[in-house]
Amino acid sequence: MSESIVDNIVPSGNSSVAIPTDISGQILDLDEDDDLEVFSKDTSTTLTDGSSFNASMQTSPASMINQYKLEEEEEDADTKDIFVTVDNPESHVTAIETYITYRVETKTTRSEFDSSEFEVRRRYQDFLWLKGRLEEAHPTLIVHPLPEKFVMKGMVERFNEDFIETRRRALHKFLNKIAQHPIFSSSEDFKIFLTAGTGELTSHKKQGPGFLSRMGETVKAVAAAVRGVRNRPQEFTDMQEYAEAFSQKISSLDKITQRIIREQKEYLEELKECGPTYTLWSQSEEELAEPLKNVAGCEDRCYKETEEQVKHLNDHLIPVLHEYVLCADTLKAVLRRRDNIQADFEGKAEALATKKADRDADSKVLSLAWDSLVGRSPEEVKQQKQQKLKGEIKEMSDELDKAENRLEGANNALKSDWIRWQKVMRSDLRSAFIDTAERNVSYYEKCLAVWETFLQSQRTDAEGNGKVDSS
C-alpha cells in the first residue's frame, strides 16, 4: 500500500537538503512499519488533517497531495480542526499546598473526540506529566518545551501576576504546538489530557508504565550512554553540531534582549525627570510658558510610549527566545536518546557476534579433560553446548532485529521531525522578529507624531501672532 503514494522519494539520508516549497519531494521512504506512514503525510507542515489520525487508512494520491500544500506562514484557520486555549488561572488552597489551575478549553471537529467542546482545569504538574508521556512514547521526537518550574533569577514569586500570565501564555503555546504536531496530536494521553475530568486524569496517570519498568529503561539508557556510540552517521553528528551552535546563538539573543530591556529601564528613569523639569521652567516664564509646557507634555508622552515599548519587548520577544533556548536543550536531549538507542543496538550486535564466534570456536576446541572428569562423553557435551548456543543466538538475533527496527524507526522519526521542527522554529522566530520590528516602527511613529504636533502648534502660534519666523 505504500507504493501507491510514492512520487518523488527522497532517500532517507538526505535530510540536510534544502526544503523545496513543493512538499511532494518530502515523502520519505515508507517502511513496513505502520507508524512511519504518518510521516509521509504531514512531516513538514504544521497543519494537521483529520485523515492523518488513522495511520493505516489508505488514501488516494489526490487527497495526499492536498495535504502537502505547504503554507510557510502560520496555520491556515481553515485547515485547523482543533483549537486549544489556556486561560483563566485560579488559585486553589488545600491543607497541604496552594497551587494554580488553568482552564483548558478545546474545540474540535475531529471524529475520535466524543464531543466538539471540552473544558477542563489543569495544573502545571499535569502539563509536566503529558510532556513526560509524549517523550517516553517518542524518544526521538522533539517535544516543545514547557515553561520552567521556577524562575531562579529575579526571585519571582510563584503567585506573582506577571509570572502567572507569562506561564499561562507559554502553556497555551505548548498545547497548541502539541495539537499541531502530526504524531503528538493523535496521542491518547493528549486526548485524555484535553477531555478527562480531574479524577479521571488522576487514575489514568496511575496506569502508566510502572516504576520498575521505568527504572529498567533508565538503567538501559545509562548503560548505553556509558558505552557510547561507535559509528554515528554523519548527519546526526551534523545535527549535534547544529544544536550546539543554535543553542549558543539563541541564548546570546536572549541575553542581549534582556540587556536591552535593562538599559531601556534605566533610560526611562532619567527620561522621567525631563517633562517635570520643563514644567518647572514654564512657571518662571511668560512668553515661553506655553511652548515649555508643550514640550513637557511631549516628553511625558514619549516616556509613556517608551514604557509600553519595553513592556512589549518583555511580554512578546523574551518568551519566544526563552522557549527556543529550552528547545535547543530538547534537541540535544533527543540526539542523546537516539545515540543511546544506537548504542544499545551496537551493544547487542557486538554481543551476538561474540556469541557466534564462541559457537564457531567451540566446534573446534574439545575440552576433553574436564568433560571426562565430569563423566560425559565429548560428543554429548558438544551437542549440549551447541544446542544451548543455538538457542541463545536465536534469542539474541531476535533481540537484535528488534533493536535494529527500533533504531531505524528512531532515526527516521528524528530526521523528519527535525525538518518539521526547523520549519516551525523558522516561522516562530521570523514572526517574533517581525513583530518586534513592527513594534519599534510603531513606537517611533507615535513619538514622531507627538513632536510634529508640537511643531505645528509653534508654527501656527508664530503665524497667529504675526511674528516673522526666522526661516
Next chain:
Amino acid sequence: MADSGSEDIAVIGNTDLTPSESENNLKNTMAEKGTSLLKMMEISVAEAEKRTGKNAVNMQETYTVYLIETRPVDAASEGTNPVPDSLWRRYSEFELLRNYLLVTYPFLVVPPLPEKRAEFVWHKLSADNMDPDFVERRRVGLENFLLRVASHPDLSSDKIFYSFLTEENGWKETVFETGFQAKADSRLKALNATFRVKNPDKRFAEMKHYGDELQSVISQLLRVRARAADRLYGVYKVHGNYGRVFSEWSAIEKEMGDGLQSAGHHMDAYAASVDDILEEEEHYADQLKEYLFYADALRAVCRKHELTQYELEMAAQDLTSKKQQREELATGMIRTFSLKGMTSKLFGQETPEQREAKLKMLETQIEEGEELVKERNAECEEFVKSAWVDIERFKEQKDHDLREALISYAIMQISMCKKGIQVWNNAKECFSKM
C-alpha cells in the same frame, strides 16, 4: 504608517533643518537686526589651532588659538571674494574683552562666553579641553559671542571691541590703558559685599529672582539631559550585538541565513546612528548653556543696580544726618545724640568761634553732600533707564532664541524617529525574507 507621516511633514516644513542650518538662521536674524557694525562687516571665527609657547612663569604650555576673520559686507554681495582680514586670539583674550565690557557697561546684559571647561557631559563626550569636538564647539561658541556683541545696539560701537576684531598686536595694552582694571577690582569687591537696600526696586528684585530660577532650572535640565543621553547611548549600542549574533547564526542556517545576515547589518546601522543623534543634541545643550550663562549676566546687572541704589541711599542718609547736625548746632537743641554733644556737656560748652567753625564745615559738607546725592540720583536714574531698556531687549531675544531652540529640539527628535522608522522597516523586510 511611515508614508502618511511624510505627507504631514511636507505641510509643516522645515523639519529637515539641520542644526547648522538653524544656527545660520540665528546669525541671519542677528545680522538683520542691523547694527551699523554688522552692516559694515561679516565676522566669523573660522578656525582653531594648537600652539605651544612659554607662559608667564616661563613654562611650556599648549593652548588653542582661534582665527577671527572679518570681511567687508559689500565685497561679498558684489560677488567678489577678497581675502578676509584675520587675526588669531586665544580664549584668555576673549575673557579680557568680556571683562572690559562688563566693567564699562555695567547696565547691559553682556553676552556670555562659551564655557571654560566642559560641564554637564555625558560619559562618552570628552571633558578634555584639547579634545577636537570640544574645541570645535568652543569655536562655534566664540563666534556666537562675537556676533552677539556685534549685534548689540550699544556694545557694537565700542572701540575696544572693534580693535579686538581688527588689531592683532598691542590690543591688550590698549585695553589696560583704559584703566578698566582698577574699576574691575572695585566692582568685584562691591558685588561680592553684602549690603541691604532700604527701598529695593521691585522690578530689579524680580529680575534677579528670575535670573536665579533660570540658572537653577537650566542646570537641572542639562543634568537630566546628560544622564538620559548616557542611557540612550547604551540602549542603541547593545543592539549592535544583535548584528554580531545574527551574522554568526546565519552561518549555521540555510534558508534563514540571508535574511538574518542582512537584518544584522541594519542592527549595526541602528547602533551606529546614536553617535550622530547625540552629537546633534549637544548643539541643543549649547543653546541652553548660552542662556544659563546669560542668566548670570542678568543677575550681575541687577546686583549692580542694587549697589547703585545702595550708594544713593548711603549718600542720602549721610546728607540727612549732616543736615540734622546743622540744625542742632544752629538752634542749640540737641535732637540727636552725639558724642560731641555729650562731651561738650560734660567738659563745658564750646566757644562761639568753635561753633561758627563747625557750622561752616557742615555747610560745606552739606553742599558737597547735596551734589553727591544729585549725582548718585542721576546715576541711578540713568542706570535704571539704560538697564531696563537692555533688559527688555534681552527678554525679547531670550524668548525668541529659546523658542527656536525648542523647535530645533523637536526637529532633532523627529529626525531621530525617522531614522528609527527607516532602520526597523528595513530590518522587518529582512526578517520577512528569513
